[in-house]
Amino acid sequence: MAFLEALAKAAPAVHLTTFGKTSEGRSLPLAVIGVPDATPQAVRRTGKLRVYIQGNIHGGEVEGKESAQMLLRDLAQGKHAEWLQSMVLLVAPIYNADGNERIALNNRGPQHGPMGGQGQRPNAQGLDLNRDHMKLDSPEARAVVRLMNDYDPHVSIDLHTTNGTRHAYFLTYAPPLNPSIDPAIVGLLRNDWLPSVTRTIRSKYGWDYYYYGPTLTLRSKIA
Numbered sequence: 282m283a284f285l286e287a288l289a290k291a292a293p294a295v296h297l298t299t300f301g302k303t304s305e306g307r308s309l310p311l312a313v314i315g316v317p318d319a320t321p322q323a324v325r326r327t328g329k330l331r332v333y334i335q336g337n338i339h340g341g342e343v344e345g346k347e348s349a350q351m352l353l354r355d356l357a358q359g360k361h362a363e364w365l366q367s368m369v370l371l372v373a374p375i376y377n378a379d380g381n382e383r384i385a386l387n388n389r390g391p392q393h394g395p396m397g398g399q400g401q402r403p404n405a406q407g408l409d410l411n412r413d414h415m416k417l418d419s420p421e422a423r424a425v426v427r428l429m430n431d432y433d434p435h436v437s438i439d440l441h442t443t444n445g446t447r448h449a450y451f452l453t454y455a456p457p458l459n460p461s462i463d464p465a466i467v468g469l470l471r472n473d474w475l476p477s478v479t480r481t482i483r484s485k486y487g488w489d490y491y492y493y494g495p496t497l498t499l500r501s502k503i504a
């Protein structure tokens with residue numbers, strides 16, 4: 282929160298708001314960039330592509346939270362300014378804020394770091410927020426549904442960590458897996474966007490990407 286508040290104070294382009302509260306009453310921060318103010322009406326009025334980036338749905342999976350803040354810092358410093366001509370970014374770095382605060386050394390088994398420990402996977406009610414999008418038992422999930430209805434993002438990116446689990450690749454991604462998804466959306470991701478991520482990361486860092494899922498990755502490794 283201190284980082285986001287400092288960022289919003291230093292950079293007028295970053296608008297800080299909240300989209301709900303956790304079951305323990307913590308505010309869920311939302312940083313909005315690429316628009317004159319953070320209200321859903323102002324964001325929709327721009328007519329720009331609306332991209333929602335969410336970190337820390339699982340409180341111990343910290344990379345998304347940290348990288349989302351690094352991205353906001355870059356944008357606040359004027360990097361990638363051309364993105365914001367056609368795009369509004371809605372960034373929620375810490376969706377499971379209560380889980381994040383329950384830092385302990387043994388929350389993520391074999392995950393390598395952070396050295397000081399990690400938050401826990403479920404929220405304070407013991408609910409996995411990534412299993413609550415249908416029944417909406419948590420105030421966090423109800424808040425994200427409200428955010429989806431109010432801001433109506435075209436693209437949503439949900440960030441996780443696989444470190445400490447068994448995958449053939451350090452980096453994994455997934456298109457939407459629900460059978461109701463329009464095949465054109467899955468096709469765009471599988472044939473265009475995700476391969477482009479793979480090529481870029483390989484050329485810049487020499488690391489390969491592959492689809493999320495232990496079974497799939499193990500099969501591909503055997504194959």
Ligand SMILES: [Zn+2]
Pocket residue numbers: 339342440441442
């Ligand atoms: Zn996760």
